[in-house]
Amino acid sequence: MAGLSCIDHGSGTITQAPLPYEPDALEPYISEKTVFVHYNKHHAGYVKKANQMIKGSDLDSLTLDEIIKKTYGNADQIGIFNNAAQVFNHTFYWNSMKPGGGGMPTGAIAEKIIADFGSYAAFKKEFAAAALSQFGSGWAWLVKDGDALKIMKTANADTPIAQGLTPLLTIDVWEHAYYLDYQNRRADYINAYLEKLVNWEFAEANLAG
Numbered sequence: 001m002a003g004l005s006c007i008d009h010g011s012g013t014i015t016q017a018p019l020p021y022e023p024d025a026l027e028p029y030i031s032e033k034t035v036f037v038h039y040n041k042h043h044a045g046y047v048k049k050a051n052q053m054i055k056g057s058d059l060d061s062l063t064l065d066e067i068i069k070k071t072y073g074n075a076d077q078i079g080i081f082n083n084a085a086q087v088f089n090h091t092f093y094w095n096s097m098k099p100g101g102g103g104m105p106t107g108a109i110a111e112k113i114i115a116d117f118g119s120y121a122a123f124k125k126e127f128a129a130a131a132l133s134q135f136g137s138g139w140a141w142l143v144k145d146g147d148a149l150k151i152m153k154t155a156n157a158d159t160p161i162a163q164g165l166t167p168l169l170t171i172d173v174w175e176h177a178y179y180l181d182y183q184n185r186r187a188d189y190i191n192a193y194l195e196k197l198v199n200w201e202f203a204e205a206n207l208a209g
């Protein structure tokens with residue numbers, strides 16, 4: 001499926017990072033159709049709306065991170081926060097996966113996971129439980145909080161960077177991320193993510209940060 005480079009986001013200061021792989025690269029675990037719609041409609045939609053909402057305001061000259069942190073918790077700017085945070089969250093999600101990924105990590109990230117969770121199996125169980133138990137739309141994350149790794153989940157657009165935490169990995173558990181491929185079987189999508197897709201090199205780079 002062609003056309004990933006032909007998206008019209010309109011003009012704006014917030015840009016959409018390119019997909020780090022072809023839209024069919026995650027098959028058979030996440031279909032080309034899901035990636036295409038998710039990237040071109042959902043992710044691109046957040047970029048477009050965020051740019052429309054900040055246009056002409058003092059937020060227009062800030063970086064995406066700065067916009068997210070500045071609007072966090074401000075009831076009058078919840079729409080801007082939601083769209084800007086979703087731009088960040090989705091870029092982070094695409095990079096949290098790679099073709100041929102998944103399974104047990106090696107190296108520094110593996111040592112840190114074993115030190116902080118006891119074992120890879122314990123990490124996997126806690127991450128999957130967080131992703132499965134997020135009620136409605138949201139995200140599950142592996143984050144660094146100070147020196148410690150933690151699992152957390154966030155609702156809707158909420159993002160750990162707004163709370164001063166360093167994300168290492170994320171999984172999108174909004175239904176648009178998996179419904180075409182897995183319908184209501186979120187647990188199967190989470191398992192495929194952990195077993196076949198996780199980009200541990202990305203997590204390790206974020207750990208080294």
Ligand code: FE
Nearest residue numbers: 042172174177
């Ligand atoms: Fe999404």
